[in-house]
Amino acid sequence: MIGWLKVRLRALFRKNEMENELDEELRFYLEKQTEVYVAQGMSPEEARAAALREFGGMEQAKEQCRDARGVSLIEELWQDLRYGVRMLLKNPGFTVIVVITLALGIGANSAIFSIVNSILLRRPPYKEPHRLMMVWTSMPQIESLEGTAQFPASAADFIDWRNQNQTFEQIAAFRDQRFNLAGGGEPEFLDGVQATASLLPLLGVEPKLGRSFLTEDDQPGASRVVILSHGLWQRRFASDPQIIGQKLTLNDEAYTVVGVMQPGIQFPSKGDMPAGFQFPPQVDFYIPMAFSASEANTRNILNLAVIGRLKPQVTIAQAQADMNALALQLARQYPLTHTGKGIILISLQQQAVGKVRIALLVFLGAVGFVLLIACANVANLLLTRATTRHKEVAIRSALGASRLRLIRQLLTESLLLALLGGTLGIVLAIWGIQLLVAVGPANLPRANTISVDGQAFGFTLLISLLTGIVFGIAPALQTSKLDLNESLKEGGTASAVSFGYNRLRSLLVVSQVAIALVLLVGAGLMIRSFVRLLGVDPGFNPQDVLTMEVSLPRSDSTTYAGQRQAALFQQVIGRLQTLPGVLAAGAVNSLPLSGNEGGRSFGIQGRPRAAGEVFDAGTRQVSPDYFKAMGIPLLAGRAFTDSDGSDTPRALIINQAFVRHYFPNENPIGKRLAYDRGSDGRPAWREIVGVVKDVKHTSLDSDPRPEMYCPISQFPSWDMTLVIRTTGDPMRLAGDVRRQVLAVNKDQPVHNIRTMEQWIDNSVSQRRFNMLLLSIFAAASLLLAAVGIYSVMAYSVAQRTHEIGVRVTLGASAADVLKLVIVQGMTLVLIGAAVGAVAAFALTRVMTGLLYGVSPTDPATFAMIALLLVGVALAACFVPARRATKVDPIVALRYE
């Protein structure tokens, strides 16, 4: 083995020496043999020639000896590399074009792979994440209404799940919690998570400083403690290492800091949770959740997200069966609230990526297609170059290079090009990702973890090598397939060879066109969906509306309890209405398209509910002028007024969907319904006084659900968003509005200052991102395909110059020549388009979930895209065709 290695290493590093030895050995033979022939009476020249002849071919024999040494692979690779580098340097224009083409193709793939890898493939930063399950309530009765299958749990349900399940090692509940932090600087609004003490141990997460929650922390009456996020600790407390044990004033209560979370731990990620169940984009803190006695018995307020860690060896199916049994048991125990309710388990991983999975896979496919088209173009360029290289190849093969050896040489060059392209591609990918994350939708999950890492480098290397083989193999096979005699003939244009080339080129054009059509159709469908979406009537007038959130401190103390909340908002709104530039001012507890959704079940007076039947609608609390400020038209009855107060009859306004769903054939005005109980413990009946237009609350692409609005004075809320209709640019008024809030309470922070148009923009950002990305890929593919068609046709025209000259001499007009070339080109294009249309028809199905208001096989889109592609292809054919008409027959014929 060592001997073998020595020979090979010697071959590699002492190549010259071995080469000299070979020369000397053969020279010895030649001289001996020449002597023999001279002795036989030949002249020295004749004798030497005769001896040489015996070799058959000196160079070939040498080549065989080199091959025999078996070291050729490494050595030849080195040779090929040097030769390849020389060839690439000799044609810098060619090299630059190819490398850039490949860099774009490979870079796009690396970028998308990095995103897919970070989002779909990387494990969440928790202990054994595959055992983490989200546990949701399912309510098949209202799923169809809300378009979602996952609902939170009530506190009582959670306690039953925790105590009675057989399959979870640990189970924890958590929910969004907001605090106003006072003291030590500006009042600041914090958004965080309140969770049972089991959450952090369940995730397997330890704080960086201090301690985790203890089991006694989430008992009623326990002292208030808080764990800060790493970000908040750094930002607000300058990474103070002495922070543990300090007291913070949160919502007027003193909390003791017991820990600081690890950097990079954010549970839950906002994007990971289902829509309508809002978590902050940035978790600032964690506090323990204690259930009061009344809360522990509440089954009709669903406000807890639940996560469980499966026992080892327990499968998802076993756990699901366990929870199904539990759900049935609860339904038997509480038929009124639980009939038909189920429990569904979704793995945390699935929960996180489910929403973006299809889009990402579509992107991955799309960039793969772009790379294929780029490969086709490069293969085309290589083929063109091959025709100018056939003489060089012929000489090499005459000198003893086998076909395999030639192919290896040509492939080495392709791989060299591909690796250069890949290197540049990685640079482009790093930039590209920064760009994508910057313009990407705000709720792109784990956006902060997306980077070009080792895996992405490996992937890039792999696709670079694959790319090199894919675009290199066909030209290499063609180039090396030579008839020596034909090629070596002086002036031979290798017509026999070019036939094969042309067929290959035609195939490349057809496949380029087909792939480009698939991508274009995909992008076309996305664009059409997006246009449809923007054309949707949101139900309100988003122009010139400023919004900002005000969250009052939630506390057990009576500072803002009940009427004080309403009064504060009333006071602020009253001041706002007098501001110059304000047309109307109102407030709502959750803004349309903000992602905050709350639903309540209710009863209708005089209409008993059957078991399992659910009356459910979204609820919102609004100030009297909210509808005016938001531009929501009142369709029947009256709007709320300032006289709707705590001491007047409770009033309710519903939307059209509510009417359609619950009062299809009745006049709803005057009907009474209740979703909570008054202070006397009896149902708080509210009378419907008006009907307003449907508003797209969840998203522009979802159907409006039944909604009820009640006056804030009759159902106070801690969190309200001020809605101010202005004249002119709403953002100009932001400062004034904020000052009015501070004038009422100097410690009251405001946050989330945005215009309504920004909210709309935000709500479609994911779709816009998808559309933009796919459109960029499609445009790139169209451009590449056009270049491909152009180069093939230009080459074909150059090749047929003589033939065209003959035709012109025989009387063909310019139009005839134009037709000749265009027909040739467009035949290929149309075949490609037909193939592409069939492929697109089959492939766009996977995009169904990404579209809105457009079928994946929308004939109009297909037709328009086909027209676009054919038009561009026609232009690409036209340039070379025009050149063909300029052929001077005299020159063309003399040339031969």
Add this chain to the structure above:
Amino acid sequence: MKKEKRTELLQGTLELLVLRLLQSGPLNGWDMMQRIRLISGEVIKVGPGSLYPALHRLEARRLVAAVWDASEKNRRAKFYKLTAAGQKRLEAERETWERYTGAVASILRNA
């Protein structure tokens, strides 16, 4: 180009012959060719175009080893000698060859 009529040798056969020639001592390429011609009574002629690649193949497989040595008139020449592995291979190949030719001869005689 005039082509000499030559008895074609199977590749393995040439290697077998080379190994056998080297059993009696180191030889250079030219010597080997002369010996093959003489011993075979001019029936087998091996050209340098096949011999040298064969020698290099054997060397690469460590069946023979090469040394540079002075030939007559003090000229440097590359001499090949049999290695232990080459000796073993020769014995094995020789046995195979004899069994094979014996079998062929038997068929030719008796069939």
